[in-house]
Amino acid sequence: MRNYTEKSDDSPEKVNILLVDDREENLIALAALLDKPQYELYTATSGLEALRYVLSVDFAVILLDVQMPGMNGFETASLIKSREKSTHVPILFVTAISQASENVKQGYAVGAIDYLFKPFHPETLTLKIEAIVRMHQYQEQIKLQNELLRIIGDTSNDTIITMDKLGTVITVNRASKPMFDYNPEQLIGKPINKLVPELYERLTEEDAGNSIIETNAVRRGGHRFPVDIQVGEAKVDNRHIFVCSVRDVTERKALEEERFRRIFDAAPSLICVRSLKDRSYLNVNDSFLQTTGYSSEEVLHNPGYELQYMIEEDHLHSINEMMGNNAPVRNIKISYMTKTGELREGLMSTERIQLHGEYCLLTVITDITKQLFLEKEMVRLDRLNLTGKMAAGIVHEIRNPMTTVRGFLQLSKNYSSEYTNIMIEELDRAHNIVSEFLSVATAHTTNRKLHQLNSVIETLYPLIHSKALCSNHSIQLDLSPCPALHLDEKEIRQLLLNLTLNGLEAMPSGGELSIKTYSEHDLIVMEIRDQGTGMREEVLEKLGTPFFSTKINGTGLGLSVCYGIAARHDAEIKVTSSEQGTTFSIQFKQRQLSI
Ligand code: ADP
Ligand code: MG
Numbered sequence: 001m002r003n004y005t006e007k008s009d010d011s012p013e014k015v016n017i018l019l020v021d022d023r024e025e026n027l028i029a030l031a032a033l034l035d036k037p038q039y040e041l042y043t044a045t046s047g048l049e050a051l052r053y054v055l056s057v058d059f060a061v062i063l064l065d066v067q068m069p070g071m072n073g074f075e076t077a078s079l080i081k082s083r084e085k086s087t088h089v090p091i092l093f094v095t096a097i098s099q100a101s102e103n104v105k106q107g108y109a110v111g112a113i114d115y116l117f118k119p120f121h122p123e124t125l126t127l128k129i130e131a132i133v134r135m136h137q138y139q140e141q142i143k144l145q146n147e148l149l150r151i152i153g154d155t156s157n158d159t160i161i162t163m164d165k166l167g168t169v170i171t172v173n174r175a176s177k178p179m180f181d182y183n184p185e186q187l188i189g190k191p192i193n194k195l196v197p198e199l200y201e202r203l204t205e206e207d208a209g210n211s212i213i214e215t216n217a218v219r220r221g222g223h224r225f226p227v228d229i230q231v232g233e234a235k236v237d238n239r240h241i242f243v244c245s246v247r248d249v250t251e252r253k254a255l256e257e258e259r260f261r262r263i264f265d266a267a268p269s270l271i272c273v274r275s276l277k278d279r280s281y282l283n284v285n286d287s288f289l290q291t292t293g294y295s296s297e298e299v300l301h302n303p304g305y306e307l308q309y310m311i312e313e314d315h316l317h318s319i320n321e322m323m324g325n326n327a328p329v330r331n332i333k334i335s336y337m338t339k340t341g342e343l344r345e346g347l348m349s350t351e352r353i354q355l356h357g358e359y360c361l362l363t364v365i366t367d368i369t370k371q372l373f374l375e376k377e378m379v380r381l382d383r384l385n386l387t388g389k390m391a392a393g394i395v396h397e398i399r400n401p402m403t404t405v406r407g408f409l410q411l412s413k414n415y416s417s418e419y420t421n422i423m424i425e426e427l428d429r430a431h432n433i434v435s436e437f438l439s440v441a442t443a444h445t446t447n448r449k450l451h452q453l454n455s456v457i458e459t460l461y462p463l464i465h466s467k468a469l470c471s472n473h474s475i476q477l478d479l480s481p482c483p484a485l486h487l488d489e490k491e492i493r494q495l496l497l498n499l500t501l502n503g504l505e506a507m508p509s510g511g512e513l514s515i516k517t518y519s520e521h522d523l524i525v526m527e528i529r530d531q532g533t534g535m536r537e538e539v540l541e542k543l544g545t546p547f548f549s550t551k552i553n554g555t556g557l558g559l560s561v562c563y564g565i566a567a568r569h570d571a572e573i574k575v576t577s578s579e580q581g582t583t584f585s586i587q588f589k590q591r592q593l594s595i
Contacts, residue, residue, distance in 0.1 A: 014040040015133050016057050020050040020076065021065040021094065026118075030063060030094075033122050034129060047071030051079055054086045060136040061129060063116065066095040066107070074110050081111040088139070090132050092116050158245045159195075165240035167192045167200035179248055181220035194218075196246065199229060203242060217246060226253045270346070270365040273355065278303065282360060291367055293339035309336035309348070326352045336365065344369045377493075378463055448569075451487040453517055453526060453588070454479040460493050464500050468513065473504055476514040482524045485588050491565045498558040499528045499584050505551070506532025506582060524588045534577040543575060 017039050021027050027043045034041060042057060044050040047068060054062075062080065066073035073093055080086045093107040094116045104115060113132070116125060153160050153173035159180065162170045169192055172184045180187075180195055193200055196217045203213075217227040225248060232243040264271055270288040274281050281299050289296055292307065299305050311319060311334050322329050328351040335343050346365040353362045405423050412423070457479060468475045496515075503513045511531040518525055535543075542548045544563040549556030566573050566586055574585040 014038055015060040015137070016040045016042060017129070017133075018042045018044065018050060018053055018057070018059045018062045020044045020047070020063065020068075020073075022046060022068040023065075026065065026094075029120075033120065033125055039133075047073070047076030047079075050076055054080055054083065054089070059086070059089050060133045062089055062091045063094055063129075064091055064112075066093050074106055077107075077110040077112060090114075090136060092128070092132070094118065156245075158247045161187075161192065161195070161244045161246065163192050163242050163244065165242070167203075170241065179219070179246070180217070192244070196227065196229065196244075199244070203231060214249075217248075225250045267364075268366075270367065272299075272307070272363050273353075274361045274363065276352070276359045276361055279306070281305065282355070288365075291338065291344070292336075307336060309334045309346075311348075323350065328352075331366075334365070345372050374459075374462060447490070448486045448488045450484045451489055451492075452484050453482055453487065453492070453524060456487065456489055456492050457496060457515060457517065457526070460496055464497070464515075467501065468504055471504055472509045473507060474512045475500075476512055478514060478516040480516075480518045482517055482519045483590060485524060485569075485590075487569065488565075491568065495562050495565045495586065496526070496528070498562050499586075502558060503528055503530030503532065503582070503584075506530050508532075519590065522590045524590055526586045526588070527583060529581060529583040531581045534579050534582055535575075540575065540577060544573075 015038060017034060019027055019030050019034075019041060020043075021030070022045055024045065027045070031041050031043065042053055042059075044053055048071060050062070050064070053059075064073045064077055068076075071079075073095075077091050077093075080089065080091065090113045091111060092114050093112045095107075096118045107115060114128065116128070153175075156173060156175055159175040160173045161176075162172075164170060169187045169190050172187045174184060176182050176184055176187055176195075182195075187195070191200070196215060198215050199213065202215065211231070213229040213231060215227060215229065216224045218224055228247045228249050230245045230247075234241045234243065264283075264285045267285060268287055270291055271285040272281055272288055273283040280301050280303055282301070284296065284299055289299070292299075294305070311332060315332055319329055319332060328349070330349045331347040332349070334346050334348045336346055337343055344367055346367050346369075348363065348365045350361055350363045353360055408423050457477070461475070461477065465475050500513060500515070504511075507513070507530050513531075514527075514529045516525075516527040516529070518527075539550060544559050545556070546560040547556040548560075563573060569588060571586050571588045574587065576583045576585075
């Protein structure tokens, strides 16, 4: 038992019961009957004391004596009921059976829920109290849950709607006002389709159980916006209830679209989205327009436009079949045509996607024209390298006729000129071999056009880079903007390749080769610097001499070709070499611009 001064918070699971009687012995008797571990009993001997308790303690039930001096039971009950905090506390009046008839009516009038008559029947008393306490506990639980639900609903930015199986709104939280511009009262009893037109159909057609439905909602005034709706389904007393949590995803969608748009536009591949209904182009990226040469007006929503492409005969059947079955097609080699009629090579992938509820065809084409060109170029350069190596053999071949000539020349001092003819024939043969070799090894074309030196370097870069990787070296590019020059692109590529290969060959593993361009006064300079061991003076003196090589497998032709190319471009090759490495500078004259 507790009195007013011993308030306790330490056993929250106990239920508080207040016993009020002016006679101490009655209180003791009641307390003895209700002495249970789950009850926390409070006793008061007057209405005033009872009221003081009620202010600070939450009671599950109050047992209130009717006859008390001062404030009687009814007055006390009225005051308890008039306070908001205690208005729902059940009150049981305790009265003598003899006074029952007069008191009962008045008691119920002031809010009593029942009567206990003295003398008590112990079992009836405890059972009654237990039942009331249980009811009180349920009520408290429901109160708590309702409160929690209300708080969750009111603090949520999502609109939480409950509706019946016909799609009629039962409840809705306050978020409906900012999201839909309707107060909850305006929506209750209305069909859900007023807010989310497709939701009811989607719920019935799909297994919406735990899925998220992506759809559009409508705000008052008709503005549509994208929403994600999480749906839960509950069955209460055979009633189906749907709980829908509606989230406005306008911002997220805009961000996603923006991100997609950036990837879409920045992608080096050609990307297009076509409607499956009329095959028109709904969207194409910048690469698509740039590579094909068409403008967006010519392509988008123009039923007359279609990208022309060819697929190898062998694949045609299987691709048509895959497309027919809506299966994705991956990396099919195609040739496609640009606006100017140029045929380009590409790898095409297609896939069926859904955009704003409509089925579309997403096509991605990776242009491989450049790669194919580089591959071919690599083969050509390799062949060139081989020709260089063959030169050593040819030189050997040339020696034989030379020896013959030499022998006959000696003889011709004494005999007729019939040997002179043989000499001439042999010399002609030697001349042919040499000129044939030179025609292959040096591409001495005069095909000079205005070119950016930097773009020639960039074109060759993948090849140089792969060569460097093979020998565990790295390449450093440092290209400054330079005016365009009249260049034979093939020759400059050959020059660059020869110099970089020499540089790479001169370096121990892990070295860095740098290629730099800059303009200085009236010169445009391309510098190839390696971190090799440099050259001795006698090697430097012989640079450019055909067939001069210090390498076991060298041909000694690389630099002589370079000097030839430089001369044809009116450029100079400057070499500096030390133990830290060698730098070849090719200096082009800017004034050649006026040629
Ligand atoms: P090859 O490379 O077949 O020997 P090149 O004409 O390219 O023929 O070069 C001739 C010689 O010049 C090389 O054998 C080498 O001794 C020297 N040389 C050329 N470039 C470099 C360099 N970057 N570093 C050191 N030596 C070089
Ligand atoms: Mg070389």
